[in-house]
Amino acid sequence: MTEAALPLVLRGVSYAFGEGELRRPVLRAVDLEVRPGEIVLLTGPSGSGKTTLLTLIGALRAMQEGSCRVLGQELAGASEAQRVQLRRRIGFIFQQHNLLGFLTARQNVAMALELAPGRGERERLAEAGRMLAAVGLGDRGESMPDQLSGGQRQRVAVARALAGRPGLILADEPTAALDRQSGGEVVRLLRDLARQRGVAILLVTHDPRILDLADRIIAMEDGRVVPAPQADPVRTG
Template sequence: MMQLSSVQQQFETSAKPSLISIRNLSHCFGQGQLKKPVLFDITLDIQAGEIVIMTGPSGSGKTTLLSLIGGLRACQTGSLKIVDQELCGATRSQLVQARRQIGYIFQAHNLLNSLTAQENVEMTLELHPQIPWRDRQQKAQQMLETVGLGERTTYYPDSLSGGQKQRIAIARALVANPKIILADEPTAALDKKSGRDVVELMQRLAQEQGCTILLVTHDNRILDIADRIIEMEDGYLIQKD
C-alpha cells in the first residue's frame, strides 16, 4: 500500500503544470571580440505553486537568468516558456502579455519617491487597462492592508523604514494576482528580523494566491522556506534538491 501511494504521489507531482519551462538556454553579453558567454545550456522546470530559491556566488548568472525569465531581457538561444508563452523570439506585445503574469520584487524595492505607498502599488495595475481606475485604488488599498500598511497608504517612501518599503514592493508585486513572483535578493538590505518577516509574508501571500515564487538570495537564513534549492555556478545550473 505504501509503495502504491509513493508511485501515485510521484505521478501527481510530475503531472503538475510547469509555469516556467526552460530548455538549453544560453546567453551572451557584448558582440564580436567583446562577446562574453554568461549562461550555458540552462534547462529548468518550475511547477505551479512551487517556491524555488536560487543561490550562487556573485557573477554566476543568477540575476541574468531572472531577468530573462521576467521578460526584461531578450532571449538569444534555446527555449524559455512562461505560462506556455515562448519568450525566445517573442514580439513586444507577447512580452507585455507575459509580464502581466509576473510580479517583480527587487533588492532595492524600486519605489518612486514622488508617489505615495498606494500610488506605487497602483502602478502595477496600469498594465491591466481592463481594471477601472476606482477598482485599482481599492485593490491597492486592500493589498497594503494585507501587508500591514493600511495606515501608511498616503506615506511617501522616504518616511518609511526599509522593511516597510519592501512590504510595499510585495504589495505591488502581488496586487494583480500574478501567476509567478520573481524576487531578486529581497532581504539583502534588511536586518535579520525584517528580512524574515518579509520572506514569510511573501510566502504566505503567494500560497494564498496560488502563485509560484523564484527567489534569488545569498541569505542562508531563509533557505528553509523553499520547496527546492537550485544553484548557479559560472553560468551553469546545479539542482541541489
C-alpha cells in the same frame, strides 16, 4: 500536469554577453522547471548567471538560445510587445524597493493595477488598500515612500508585485538591503501570500537565513545548474 501547464519551463537556455573574441558566456544550457505554487530559491556565487537568468525569465532581455516558456508564452523570438504583455503577468521584487517617490504607498500599489483596463479608479485604490492591509500596512496607505522604513517599503513592493495577480513572482535578493528581522518578515509575507494564491516564486538570494522557506533550492555555478546538497525541499520543522 503537462509540461505546457507549468508556469516556467527552460530548455537549453544559453546566453552570452559581448561579441566575437570578447564573447563571454554567462548561461550554458540551463534546464529548469517551476511547478505551480512552488517556491524555488536560486543561489550561487556572484557571476554564476543567476541574475541574467532572472532577467531572461522576466522578459526583460531578448533570448539568444534555447527555449523559455513563461506562463505559456514562448520567449524565444518573442516580440517586444509580447514581452511587455508578459511582464504584466509577472510580479517583480527588486533588491531595492524601487517605489515611485512621488506617489503614496497606495498609489504605488495601484500602479500595478492601472495596467489592466476594466476597473475604475475607486476600485483600483480599494484593491491597493486591501493589498497593503495584507502586508500589514493597511494604515500606511497615504504615506510617501520616504516616510516608511526599509522593511515597510519592501513590503509595499511585495504588495505591488502581488496586486496585479501575477502568475509568477521573480525576486532578486529582496532581503539584501534589509536587516535580519525585517528581511525575514518580508520574505515570509511574500511566501504566505504567494501560497494563498498558488503563485510560484523564483527567488535569487545569497541570504542563508531564508533558505528554509524554499520548496526547492537550485544552485548555479559558472552558468550551469549544479546539483546542490540542499536541492531537496527543506523540511525542517
